[in-house]
Amino acid sequence: MSFRKGRGGQALVETAVLLPILFIFLIGIVDFGILFHNYLVLTYSVREAARWAAMGASDDQIKLVIYNSMESFMTSFFLIGKMGGAITIKPDAATRSSADYIGKAVRVGIPFKFYINLPYLMETSIITTDVSCVMRLQKKTT
Numbered sequence: 678m679s680f681r682k683g684r685g686g687q688a689l690v691e692t693a694v695l696l697p698i699l700f701i702f703l704i705g706i707v708d709f710g711i712l713f714h715n716y717l718v719l720t721y722s723v724r725e726a727a728r729w730a731a732m733g734a735s736d737d738q739i740k741l742v743i744y745n746s747m748e749s750f751m752t753s754f755f756l757i758g759k760m761g762g763a764i765t766i767k768p769d770a771a772t773r774s775s776a777d778y779i780g781k782a783v784r785v786g787i788p789f790k791f792y793i794n795l796p797y798l799m800e801t802s803i804i805t806t807d808v809s810c811v812m813r814l815q816k817k818t819t
Contacts, residue, residue, distance in 0.1 A: 708793055712791055712793075712804065715789070715791055716808065719747070719787055719789055719806075720808055720810075721746060722742075722743045722747045723785050723787055723808050723809060723810045724810045725743075726739045726740075726742045726743045726746075726764075726766075726810075727783065727784075727810035727811065728812065730766060730773070730812065730814075731812040731813060732815055733773065733774065733814070733815070735770055739764075739766055740764055740766075743785075743787065764787055765784070765785070765786040765787075766784070767783070767784045768783070778814055779814055779815070780813060780814060781813065781814055782813060783811065784809055784811045785809065785810055786807055786808065786809030787808050788805065788806070788807045789806050789807075790804070790805050791803070791805075
């Protein structure tokens, strides 16, 4: 196999130019996958809490459901970020417990900040999302 004169380093130069670009795309795909995983975990947690709220649970019980369903994910590598504020439960417990409110909507939400720390970005990017779920309040069973 013979190379033409002056063409021996062409493949090396092309690789050196394209490899960083491919690496950036690969890291971006992984980071998007982590972001989507976090969104699914948060959606599951809020949906589970909204189920409890629809059955007439107290605010403390609803928050405990959220923390318990997110606990295994918060300690994992994939959930990089933090809750951006308080858990919102609307309406309040006193309104939900009245007999007149049965059949009306209950909303549970979590604001969440996801931090993107990629080597090709000069500063950290923050994506803020609000995951919420609305369910209808059911009649309490005795």
